[in-house]
Amino acid sequence: MKLCMIGTGYVGLVSGVCFSDLGNDVICVDRDTDKINNLKKGIIPIYEPGLSELVNKNYKNKKLKFSTNLKESVKQSDIIFICVGTPTKKKSSAADLSQVYKVAQEIRNSISKFKIIVTKSTVPVITGDEIEKIISQKKSKKFFSVVSNPEFLREGEAIRDFSYPDRIVIGTKDKKSNKILKNLYSPLISKGAKYINTSRRAAELIKYASNAFLATKITFINEIANLCEKISINVEDISIGMGLDKRIGSRFLRAGPAYGGSCFPKDTKAIITTADKFKVNLSVIKSVIESNKKRSSLLLKRVFEILKGKIKNKNICFLGVTFKANTDDMRDSACLSMIPILNKKGAKINYYDPTGIKKELTQYKNVKYSKDIKSAIHNSDLIIIHTEWNDFKSINFKKTVRNKKFIIFDMRNIYSSSKMNKLKIKYFGVGA
Numbered sequence: 017m018k019l020c021m022i023g024t025g026y027v028g029l030v031s032g033v034c035f036s037d038l039g040n041d042v043i044c045v046d047r048d049t050d051k052i053n054n055l056k057k058g059i060i061p062i063y064e065p066g067l068s069e070l071v072n073k074n075y076k077n078k079k080l081k082f083s084t085n086l087k088e089s090v091k092q093s094d095i096i097f098i099c100v101g102t103p104t105k106k107k108s109s110a111a112d113l114s115q116v117y118k119v120a121q122e123i124r125n126s127i128s129k130f131k132i133i134v135t136k137s138t139v140p141v142i143t144g145d146e147i148e149k150i151i152s153q154k155k156s157k158k159f160f161s162v163v164s165n166p167e168f169l170r171e172g173e174a175i176r177d178f179s180y181p182d183r184i185v186i187g188t189k190d191k192k193s194n195k196i197l198k199n200l201y202s203p204l205i206s207k208g209a210k211y212i213n214t215s216r217r218a219a220e221l222i223k224y225a226s227n228a229f230l231a232t233k234i235t236f237i238n239e240i241a242n243l244c245e246k247i248s249i250n251v252e253d254i255s256i257g258m259g260l261d262k263r264i265g266s267r268f269l270r271a272g273p274a275y276g277g278s279c280f281p282k283d284t285k286a287i288i289t290t291a292d293k294f295k296v297n298l299s300v301i302k303s304v305i306e307s308n309k310k311r312s313s314l315l316l317k318r319v320f321e322i323l324k325g326k327i328k329n330k331n332i333c334f335l336g337v338t339f340k341a342n343t344d345d346m347r348d349s350a351c352l353s354m355i356p357i358l359n360k361k362g363a364k365i366n367y368y369d370p371t372g373i374k375k376e377l378t379q380y381k382n383v384k385y386s387k388d389i390k391s392a393i394h395n396s397d398l399i400i401i402h403t404e405w406n407d408f409k410s411i412n413f414k415k416t417v418r419n420k421k422f423i424i425f426d427m428r429n430i431y432s433s434s435k436m437n438k439l440k441i442k443y444f445g446v447g448a
């Protein structure tokens with residue numbers, strides 16, 4: 017099939033390349049000329065394991081193309097996927113849909129034969145209706161069908177998640193579009209993915225409800241971790257004990273920093289705004305957001321306690337600064353609300369991240385990037401393990417850190433406190 021992905025970011029690029037690998041002809045479009053020119057040279061704009069190899073393979077065999085020309089790309093394609101960003105609006109908690117609506121306006125000027133227009137971007141309920149309205153102002157409804165197909169991939173596992181999804185959700189009442197999309201996804205369905213055809217509005221809400229639920233799970237275990245800290249229980253035991261119950265499941269049940277990233281923070285806020293519009297109070301999700309906001313201050317408070325309030329001139333090292341491992345995404349990473357405060361209190365921050373230096377941290381005078389783990393932790397008074405990269409799981413701290421009184425605050429509980437005690441390393445985890 018001939019596909020066009022509009023927006024070549026985490027979702028558009030990954031799903032585009034995976035669709036091309038399944039034998040479709042895919043054009044990935046973006047308004048960012050540098051991004052498209054780099055992709056044509058084999059330079060991948062994001063860190064995602066396995067992505068580079070897959071892009072280069074499919075670009076070479078011409079199944080995958082890159083373009084900045086939306087009009088021409090839409091003309092050449094049968095199915096158009098909208099994959100642009102839907103961040104939080106500047107002055108409210110609602111999703112900013114301006115990129116989506118702009119694309120809808122551009123698409124309507126390029127339609128001359130039947131097209132299926134699919135929203136893969138996470139969009140609030142009724143956005144599909146709005147897109148349909150925008151396009152039908154210029155084109156008869158017989159020329160297009162607007163479908164919702166939310167994407168559930170996780171950064172860091174994106175190729176695997178796209179290729180082996182738990183479910184594929186297609187929101188449309190249009191039988192022809194449903195049949196074509198089911199056919200497009202048939203290689204994944206035959207590998208075991210469940211295919212669900214619902215109304216467009218239900219598909220839109222499934223995505224928000226799923227993200228809000230996962231954010232709730234993380235926040236729930238983080239609060240249980242707070243209780244564990246007071247009563248000498250290890251939260252890891254609670255996660256295992258709860259997670260083995262099939263009704264609960266072990267995933268997203270690990271205590272750690274506040275949830276972050278490009279989805280949960282904005283999507284939890286957006287679903288509340290949608291519900292408010294319909295005068296429905298999503299009180300559980302509201303308290304999840306509140307609790308998550310407090311999480312970073314709570315972890316900071318522990319840092320102050322660990323350092324006995326003496327922050328000034330302390331060398332603090334952050335291992336990993338992205339919101340989770342295996343991604344370069346800094347959007348709403350928990351450390352972005354911790355590092356500036358520690359910096360203001362006079363700490364000297366060093367950080368190392370396997371995906372390199374971060375522009376979000378260059379503005380701070382005493383925040384420096386180190387090129388490897390060794391130089392990052394060498395002079396540390398306190399090492400904060402902020403992200404769960406495999407690279408951080410077997411560090412010989414004793415051999416590497418010069419200051420023999422160094423302390424570790426492991427916000428991901430990747431080390432065992434008993435082993436650390438045996439090594440006579442002062443070690444703190446979360447929820448223990």
Ligand SMILES: NC(=O)c1ccc[n+]([C@@H]2O[C@H](COP(=O)([O-])OP(=O)(O)OC[C@H]3O[C@@H](n4cnc5c(N)ncnc54)[C@H](O)[C@@H]3O)[C@@H](O)[C@H]2O)c1
Nearest residue numbers: 023024025026027046047099100101102115137138167171
């Ligand atoms: N990142 C994830 O893990 C993830 C997972 C599932 C769903 N989503 C959703 O998918 C959507 C995209 O997220 P993302 O992380 O890929 O965003 P992103 O910011 O990485 O990519 C969006 C891309 O769209 C491009 N763009 C914007 N307007 C355009 C236009 N008019 N024409 C062409 N290109 C345009 C931007 O230049 C950018 O490259 C969001 O709604 C997000 O909530 C994201």
